[in-house]
Amino acid sequence: MRKLNTIWANATDSQWNNWRWQLKNRIATVAQLRQVVTLSDNEEQEIEQCLKIFPMAITPHYASIMSDSESDCPIRMQAVPDIQEISFRDCDMEDPLHESLDSPVPGITHRYPDRILFLVTDQCAVYCRHCTRRRIAQRGQQVLQYKHIEPAIEYINSRKAVRDVLVSGGDPLTLPDEKLEYILMRLRAIKHVEIIRIGSRIPVVLPQRITRSLCKMLKKYHPLWLNTHFNHPREIVPESIEACTRLADAGIPVGNQSVLLKGINDSPYIMKELVQGLVKNRIRPYYIYQCDLSAGTGHFRTAVGKGIEIYENLRGHTSGLAVPTFVIDAPGGGGKIPLFPNYVVSRSDRKIVLRNFEGNLYTYTEPEDLSVYKGKTCTAGNNKTPTGVAGLLHPKTRG
Numbered sequence: 001m002r003k004l005n006t007i008w009a010n011a012t013d014s015q016w017n018n019w020r021w022q023l024k025n026r027i028a029t030v031a032q033l034r035q036v037v038t039l040s041d042n043e044e045q046e047i048e049q050c051l052k053i054f055p056m057a058i059t060p061h062y063a064s065i066m067s068d069s070e071s072d073c074p075i076r077m078q079a080v081p082d083i084q085e086i087s088f089r090d091c092d093m094e095d096p097l098h099e100s101l102d103s104p105v106p107g108i109t110h111r112y113p114d115r116i117l118f119l120v121t122d123q124c125a126v127y128c129r130h131c132t133r134r135r136i137a138q139r140g141q142q143v144l145q146y147k148h149i150e151p152a153i154e155y156i157n158s159r160k161a162v163r164d165v166l167v168s169g170g171d172p173l174t175l176p177d178e179k180l181e182y183i184l185m186r187l188r189a190i191k192h193v194e195i196i197r198i199g200s201r202i203p204v205v206l207p208q209r210i211t212r213s214l215c216k217m218l219k220k221y222h223p224l225w226l227n228t229h230f231n232h233p234r235e236i237v238p239e240s241i242e243a244c245t246r247l248a249d250a251g252i253p254v255g256n257q258s259v260l261l262k263g264i265n266d267s268p269y270i271m272k273e274l275v276q277g278l279v280k281n282r283i284r285p286y287y288i289y290q291c292d293l294s295a296g297t298g299h300f301r302t303a304v305g306k307g308i309e310i311y312e313n314l315r316g317h318t319s320g321l322a323v324p325t326f327v328i329d330a331p332g333g334g335g336k337i338p339l340f341p342n343y344v345v346s347r348s349d350r351k352i353v354l355r356n357f358e359g360n361l362y363t364y365t366e367p368e369d370l371s372v373y374k375g376k377t378c379t380a381g382n383n384k385t386p387t388g389v390a391g392l393l394h395p396k397t398r399g
């Protein structure tokens with residue numbers, strides 16, 4: 001994918017394929033950007049203005065898959081600043097998901113009973129223009145330092161209910177192997193931590209980072225899962241495929257979380273091509289997010305109905321494996337809330353009328369015997385009364 005007519009014309013293959021070289025040679029200024037894509041004088045000035053507020057960083061790899069002429073190229077729109085970024089909207093927030101506000105120790109957000117979000121770095125390979133954590137990755141508001149690792153691990157160690165740790169950032173794969181391994185080793189040593197998940201866009205924006213030695217290290221800490229972030233089928237190129245294949249071959253199930261972005265992927269056709277391209281490469285579409293209300297991302301937001309329409313175009317029309325869940329991460333820290341088209345058309349005490357993806361109606365007759373499971377033979381778990389709406393449904397809960 002390397003283009004030879006650019007500022008990197010003199011780079012050797014071994015430089016190009018080296019992730020540290022890629023990081024060192026990122027595009028961060030208009031002068032560098034100008035050598036890779038066509039910019040009008042006006043665009044140059046606008047980008048300069050944006051850079052005063054939010055920085056830019058584009059790896060040579062990600063720049064190489066960008067169109068040099070179309071300003072609406074979906075790769076370019078995710079990486080090159082747009083003047084609309086600095087006209088904030090009333091609903092914009094620094095920390096829309098209350099991750100820092102709801103944080104018991106720096107780097108930790110403990111929103112759900114059995115799992116935790118652990119931000120281990122504020123560094124990223126590319127600064128996505130739609131970033132939900134730009135307060136951290138692009139503004140250094142809560143600068144995550146390595147000294148925060150110990151108290152965070154201590155916290156996880158003290159919470160016996162935490163069985164799933166989501167290591168994110170920033171991008172955790174920007175850390176050198178040794179630092180990342182130290183964190184994984186410490187987490188793996190905690191008895192109640194059953195699974196570790198890594199959230200990283202590196203396979204898409206810096207695939208050279210997914211080296212054989214990284215995979216060899218990661219596989220020592222199984223069960224380990226990784227969720228990455230492809231937003232457009234054009235990001236599925238030989239390099240990113242190779243990175244994900246290496247991860248999958250190391251036994252790491254790879255999932256994908258996309259963000260719905262206006263003018264980039266807010267089309268059922270593009271999304272279908274994306275999810276099918278992902279499963280073809282053993283990447284499981286996990287979530288499609290409604291774009292968060294983070295500062296300066298208003299121009300990317302789509303109507304909520306667009307996500308429902310995309311789901312309608314996938315469910316039944318393609319492999320169930322390729323259908324992600326559409327979610328809104330609730331502003332103010334409510335967590336992820338899934339949204340679906342309505343499939344229940346009507347119901348009585350004995351029947352439920354459903355519609356399928358073709359719009360045909362079907363009736364399912366419910367059982368006559370509605371006596372409930374008494375749980376006498378159930379030995380799983382500790383039978384604690386659940387919390388939340390599940391708790392309201394519990395037979396012992398009074399309304």
Ligand SMILES: *Cc1c(COP(=O)(O)O)cnc(C)c1O
Nearest residue numbers: 109110111112115116117166336
């Ligand atoms: C997304 C998220 C999780 C993980 O949610 P899943 O639905 O289990 O993938 C955990 N904690 C926080 C704070 C999150 O934002």
